[in-house]
Amino acid sequence: MATDTILITSKSVDITDGHSVSLFTGFLEDHVLSKCMVTESSPIQVYVLSQLKRLVVVSPTQEISKLIMEEYKTIRHTVEEFQHYTVGYSLFDTSTHITRSSSNLEIPPAKRILLVSPPQSPPPGFDFHRLEDRPNSNTGHVTPGRAPASTSSNVSACDKVEPDKAFTILENSLVANVVLHTCETPKTEHTPSIMGVHTALPPRSIFD
CATH class of the missing domain: 3.30.70 (Alpha-Beta Plaits)
Known part of the structure; x- marks a missing residue:
């Protein structure tokens, strides 16, 4: 028994x-x-x-x-x-x-x-109907303005761009722009691509 x-x-x-x-x-x-x-x-x-x-x-x-x-x-x-x-x-x-x-x-x-049993996930009493908080809009850094084209004539579109150097805009969005200064002695003749630059941006998804 x-x-x-x-x-x-x-x-x-x-x-x-x-x-x-x-x-x-x-x-x-x-x-x-x-x-x-x-x-x-x-x-x-x-x-x-x-x-x-x-x-x-x-x-x-x-x-x-x-x-x-x-x-x-x-x-x-x-x-x-x-x-x-x-x-x-x-x-x-x-x-x-x-x-x-x-x-x-x-x-x-x-x-x-x-x-005892391990803690539950989510914990007991979790409100499944509660909406998530909105993302933090304060990024902690200066967000450059949008530039319409990727030429050196658009220096005024970004306060952080050095006026004496040419640059290329790799990513242009409402949130932030990714700006790449042109190297004085480039090692390649290919146009810079966002895929070849290591930034804090998340990797591109196949669904983008």
Whole structure:
């Protein structure tokens, strides 16, 4: 019968050493906590009983405990180290057994590890109907005016263009212009292209 408590033992390896504990808690994080919601108020508790050479896993509910068993039965066929473990349910639920008198032994003092699910994305309570904020219009730099043509006669269109140098406008838009000063000793006779200049502009999309 399924309970909220699972016992893990082994006859061939020390289940309470650091490697085995990390292996099993990693299994819980990757295969259990990613498939159910476990909060800080009701975490999965892993007790490391070094003297008894066993691990005790207490889940918030029996459903999560069943999920642990199902995932373990699946992974033990693919991960050799898990084949050395013996995993089974305890006789009683830890949550109900604590509240009643019994002659059974209680869990002795032990190292306890608390595991919770990773934060949701988006977080709980996120307003899906809220519109995004408009982009920041303050760019922090002087935006040159639009120039109608890419010739050196349009010096007045851009305050940052040096008047004594010819320039070529590679990109002309309402937001900003990309201006390239002509090199005095060009290494090529080809006309400069926006594709060959490294700027802060994003790469062109195939849908442009």
